[in-house]
Amino acid sequence: MMAAGLIGFSSLVFVSCGGGGDGAGVTPTPPPPPSNVVSVVVDAGPNNRSVNTLFTTVTVCVPGSTTSCQTIDHVQVDTGSYGLRLLAPALTLSLPGTMASDGNSLVECTQFVDGYSWGPIALADIQVGEETAASVPIQVIGSSSFTTVPANCSATGIAEDTVAAFGANGILGIGVFEQDCGPGCAPPNMANTYYYSCSASACVNIAVPLNNQVLNPVRLFAADNDGSIIDLPSVAAPGTTTLTGSLIFGIDTQTNNASGSETILGVDLSYGDFTTVFNAQTLTRSFLDSGTNGIFFDDANLTQCPPPANPNDPSFVGFYCPAGPQSLTATLMGTNNTTISETFTVDNAQTLATGNPTFSVLPTLAGTWSTVGSVATTDTFDWGLPFYYGRRVFTAIENQRTAVGTGPYVAF
Amino acid sequence: MRLGIDFKGGCCVGALLVALVPRLASAALGEPESSIAGDVQHLQGSIKSTVRTNYRVHEIQLPSGTVLREFAAVDGKVFAVAWSGPAMPDLRQALGRYFDVYVTAAQAKHGGHRHLQIEQSEFVMQSSGHMRAFSGRAYLPQALPPGTSTDEIR
Numbered sequence: 001m002m003a004a005g006l007i008g009f010s011s012l013v014f015v016s017c018g019g020g021g022d023g024a025g026v027t028p029t030p031p032p033p034p035s036n037v038v039s040v041v042v043d044a045g046p047n048n049r050s051v052n053t054l055f056t057t058v059t060v061c062v063p064g065s066t067t068s069c070q071t072i073d074h075v076q077v078d079t080g081s082y083g084l085r086l087l088a089p090a091l092t093l094s095l096p097g098t099m100a101s102d103g104n105s106l107v108e109c110t111q112f113v114d115g116y117s118w119g120p121i122a123l124a125d126i127q128v129g130e131e132t133a134a135s136v137p138i139q140v141i142g143s144s145s146f147t148t149v150p151a152n153c154s155a156t157g158i159a160e161d162t163v164a165a166f167g168a169n170g171i172l173g174i175g176v177f178e179q180d181c182g183p184g185c186a187p188p189n190m191a192n193t194y195y196y197s198c199s200a201s202a203c204v205n206i207a208v209p210l211n212n213q214v215l216n217p218v219r220l221f222a223a224d225n226d227g228s229i230i231d232l233p234s235v236a237a238p239g240t241t242t243l244t245g246s247l248i249f250g251i252d253t254q255t256n257n258a259s260g261s262e263t264i265l266g267v268d269l270s271y272g273d274f275t276t277v278f279n280a281q282t283l284t285r286s287f288l289d290s291g292t293n294g295i296f297f298d299d300a301n302l303t304q305c306p307p308p309a310n311p312n313d314p315s316f317v318g319f320y321c322p323a324g325p326q327s328l329t330a331t332l333m334g335t336n337n338t339t340i341s342e343t344f345t346v347d348n349a350q351t352l353a354t355g356n357p358t359f360s361v362l363p364t365l366a367g368t369w370s371t372v373g374s375v376a377t378t379d380t381f382d383w384g385l386p387f388y389y390g391r392r393v394f395t396a397i398e399n400q401r402t403a404v405g406t407g408p409y410v411a412f
Numbered sequence: 413m414r415l416g417i418d419f420k421g422g423c424c425v426g427a428l429l430v431a432l433v434p435r436l437a438s439a440a441l442g443e444p445e446s447s448i449a450g451d452v453q454h455l456q457g458s459i460k461s462t463v464r465t466n467y468r469v470h471e472i473q474l475p476s477g478t479v480l481r482e483f484a485a486v487d488g489k490v491f492a493v494a495w496s497g498p499a500m501p502d503l504r505q506a507l508g509r510y511f512d513v514y515v516t517a518a519q520a521k522h523g524g525h526r527h528l529q530i531e532q533s534e535f536v537m538q539s540s541g542h543m544r545a546f547s548g549r550a551y552l553p554q555a556l557p558p559g560t561s562t563d564e565i566r
Binding site: 080081082110112113114151152154155156157158160173175177180182184191192193194270271272273285287289291292296317318367368369370378382384 | 475502511519539548
């Protein structure tokens with residue numbers, strides 16, 4: 001799919017240049033196709049049942065090698081995390097592991113709201129489209145070399161270390177931060193629950209210098225390294241089978257990634273979040289997230305999906321199931337005090353899924369943390385992948401200056 | 413480890429006693445309030461306690477930067493916990509005997525990495541966020557003090 005995307009783009013350039021070229025004695029030279037574009041797709045993914053999940057293809061090589069490489073498709077594009085993580089079963093290439101400051105192996109417990117992914121840190125040269133980054137610390141999840149999970153890692157919940165659990169062969173975290181943990185895990189902050197030094201007999205938490213943490217590969221690209229743009233076509237409800245778009249690296253580094261009239265929302269330096277005002281609630285922990293498969297928020301007036309009648313039927317608990325499409329409006333407010341109103345539609349998740357079993361793209365899918373008995377108070381509004389449909393969404397990395405501002409910010 | 417206590421309202425004696433209990437049970441939700449001292453010690457955190465109308469809140473500042481709040485009713489039973497910060501708390505510690513309930517339920521309805529809700533008659537849990545930004549809560553609906561809204565658990 002990467003090749004198809006690039007071919008599509010270069011033929012577009014060729015056509016646009018062909019019209020006025022002949023007879024003037026000057027042979028028009030089509031500009032080289034932008035090397036900062038990679039194709040992305042929303043499809044059913046490796047487990048054949050993903051919905052609203054954005055994938056791309058990533059090539060990893062043993063550092064310094066041009067032959068010991070592996071190209072891995074269906075790596076999820078995630079603006080809600082930072083760094084590349086590959087699932088061990090999908091990675092046949094052997095990559096060199098890294099060491100903690102005490103000389104033992106460096107291993108990470110990546111945390112999620114419902115569990116963890118355990119695996120060592122390795123170094124890889126990364127290629128996404130034509131962008132390359134050398135010797136990047138990545139995580140290999142579910143490695144057979146490190147099977148004993150420390151108690152304070154498994155204390156997060158369930159293990160998420162299989163392709164099936166992820167619905168992807170890996171995750172490409174390209175959000176607003178440079179490192180996956182940041183200063184909180186770096187010296188002199190000795191205590192953290194992300195990183196471990198593992199000897200043959202035991203693992204202990206250890207601080208890790210910023211540059212040895214799992215790093216957002218975009219920052220390490222030789223060029224186009226200040227952020228990225230996810231550019232997806234719009235999708236009419238109820239949806240479609242698959243959707244193809246572009247991931248464009250860099251902001252204001254080439255003609256195809258110039259800032260324009262987008263609304264810029266600054267995000268906070270601790271969490272990467274902004275504020276959403278919805279139903280008179282001020283939700284200060286809100287975020288745009290290509291790694292969430294719906295719009296997630298709490299609204300006591302919206303009907304939630306009931307538990308399945310038969311326990312073996314698919315469950316839609318956690319999603320909304322209104323009788324018909326509902327139009328809702330929220331206001332997004334950045335840390336720069338810029339506000340923008342957003343109107344979105346929520347439809348019945350169960351009807352959407354069961355009525356369109358071949359659709360991987362469902363723009364009106366929405367869910368909740370609320371339970372029937374209680375509206376949650378999470379301070380969170382999660383603008384998942386449906387928000388990205390029909391838009392160019394900019395993600396500017398922390399400390400990076402673009403033509404219109406300094407990251408971290410998001411813009412659309 | 414630093415044990416800092418803010419004395420507020422009528423909570424002083426209770427909070428002081430809690431802080432002085434050396435190391436009792438190692439679980440919180442559903443356990444007596446005295447177990448919180450064990451939490452603080454196990455989690456290497458510092459604690460600040462405040463009193464509200466029908467319960468006390470013990471706020472544990474964890475080394476990771478995350479804040480864990482434990483809500484104890486007048487009878488001393490911890491009926492809720494809530495967390496917010498850059499890392500998930502030790503849920504085995506915070507949820508105590510309900511950790512296994514959580515894990516079983518999370519496995520059964522796994523649907524994404526950014527949102528979790530569990531609703532049982534005895535146990536409710538909601539968890540949200542993304543890398544470097546987590547928040548959530550768990551509570552025992554049948555143990556909520558009279559007049560307490562779940563909105564207050566945050």
